Amino acid sequence: MRPSILVIGKAGQLAMSLQALGGKQVAAIGRPEFDLNHPENISEFLKCHNPDFVINAAAWTAVDLAETEQEGAQCGNYTGPAFLAQECALRHIPFIHVSTDYVFNGKKGKPYTEDDPVCPETVYGRTKAEGEKAVLSLHPQSMVLRTSWVYSAYGRNFVKTMIAAGAKNPILKVVSDQKGNPTSSDDLAQVILEIINQIHEKHWQEDYHGIFNACGRGDATWFELACVTLKEASLYGQKEPQIQPILTEDWPTPAKRPLDSRLDTTKLRKTFGLTFPLWQESVSKIVQKLFSH
Numbered sequence: 157m158r159p160s161i162l163v164i165g166k167a168g169q170l171a172m173s174l175q176a177l178g179g180k181q182v183a184a185i186g187r188p189e190f191d192l193n194h195p196e197n198i199s200e201f202l203k204c205h206n207p208d209f210v211i212n213a214a215a216w217t218a219v220d221l222a223e224t225e226q227e228g229a230q231c232g233n234y235t236g237p238a239f240l241a242q243e244c245a246l247r248h249i250p251f252i253h254v255s256t257d258y259v260f261n262g263k264k265g266k267p268y269t270e271d272d273p274v275c276p277e278t279v280y281g282r283t284k285a286e287g288e289k290a291v292l293s294l295h296p297q298s299m300v301l302r303t304s305w306v307y308s309a310y311g312r313n314f315v316k317t318m319i320a321a322g323a324k325n326p327i328l329k330v331v332s333d334q335k336g337n338p339t340s341s342d343d344l345a346q347v348i349l350e351i352i353n354q355i356h357e358k359h360w361q362e363d364y365h366g367i368f369n370a371c372g373r374g375d376a377t378w379f380e381l382a383c384v385t386l387k388e389a390s391l392y393g394q395k396e397p398q399i400q401p402i403l404t405e406d407w408p409t410p411a412k413r414p415l416d417s418r419l420d421t422t423k424l425r426k427t428f429g430l431t432f433p434l435w436q437e438s439v440s441k442i443v444q445k446l447f448s449h
């Protein structure tokens with residue numbers, strides 16, 4: 157029988173993809189019935205669902221707002237997930253927690269591996285780094301998947317923003333000096349479900365405990381991601397705007413983004429034999445999904 161999974165954060169991009177791909181295998185909870193600011197009632201949900209696995213897809217993801225709303229970010233990214241890990245540990249339920257490339261400052265000059273020390277420069281990055289560390293130290297059957305630049309047909313994300321902006325404006329200016337790995341939440345959900353199947357079949361192995369980079373294959377700048385997105389959108393009749401590259405310093409934001417937060421996914425491939433599709437192929441699928449709605 158397929159393992160049952162409880163997903164935390166039911167309305168987020170990754171949670172939506174997990175529910176769509178996992179079907180009946182997946183139950184999801186989130187606000188208002190479950191809030192990471194008051195995680196104490198997780199025990200009722202664990203009792204009620206009795207899951208084989210828990211995935212935490214909830215987080216404070218408003219990177220700029222975190223700079224001024226530090227307490228919210230702390231609960232969503234650190235203390236809330238730590239509590240979840242502890243409760244899952246008590247019940248011996250393997251726990252998969254999702255983290256971010258923004259735990260790095262982007263100054264390494266080549267893709268980050270799981271062994272690189274974290275060096276966040278934002279409240280979001282710092283609270284996510286604290287969350288990773290707490291989860292791993294509180295639960296021996298926990299795994300942290302670090303992902304990056306997530307987009308999907310759900311919620312708010314860069315790909316959807318570019319399509320909406322491109323429909324209204326003949327010229328778009330997009331940052332071209334930040335590099336990362338665009339990741340479709342559908343691809344990430346697929347990888348997580350495959351990891352869970354493997355753990356279920358082979359039982360928990362010691363080397364599953366730890367951090368795994370899990371992001372789309374190939375890197376891009378936001379400018380390149382915008383170009384590919386809007387080229388794909390033009391296949392569905394949307395007029396292609398002119399896209400102008402700009403520098404980060406010309407697009408100031410409250411939270412400083414890392415300039416190069418590429419992640420090396422060798423460990424994921426070696427441990428689970430899993431690789432992501434090329435990001436351009438996945439963008440094409442998501443744009444198709446958006447235009448077929």
Ligand SMILES: NC(=O)c1ccc[n+]([C@@H]2O[C@H](COP(=O)([O-])OP(=O)(O)OC[C@H]3O[C@@H](n4cnc5c(N)ncnc54)[C@H](OP(=O)(O)O)[C@@H]3O)[C@@H](O)[C@H]2O)c1
Pocket residue numbers: 165166167168169170171186187190191192193212213214215216217231232254255256257258284303304305306307311312341
């Ligand atoms: N988005 C990205 O580009 C990106 C990049 C790197 C890593 N990640 C990580 O990937 C994971 C999934 O991200 P995503 O893009 O799917 O996130 P998302 O679409 O922004 O969704 C986040 C979800 O978390 C929920 N949430 C926030 N605060 C909460 C709280 N206090 N209690 C309960 N739920 C709360 C939100 O609930 P509401 O619906 O009620 O607001 C929302 O459903 C996160 O761990 C994130 O840090 C994301």
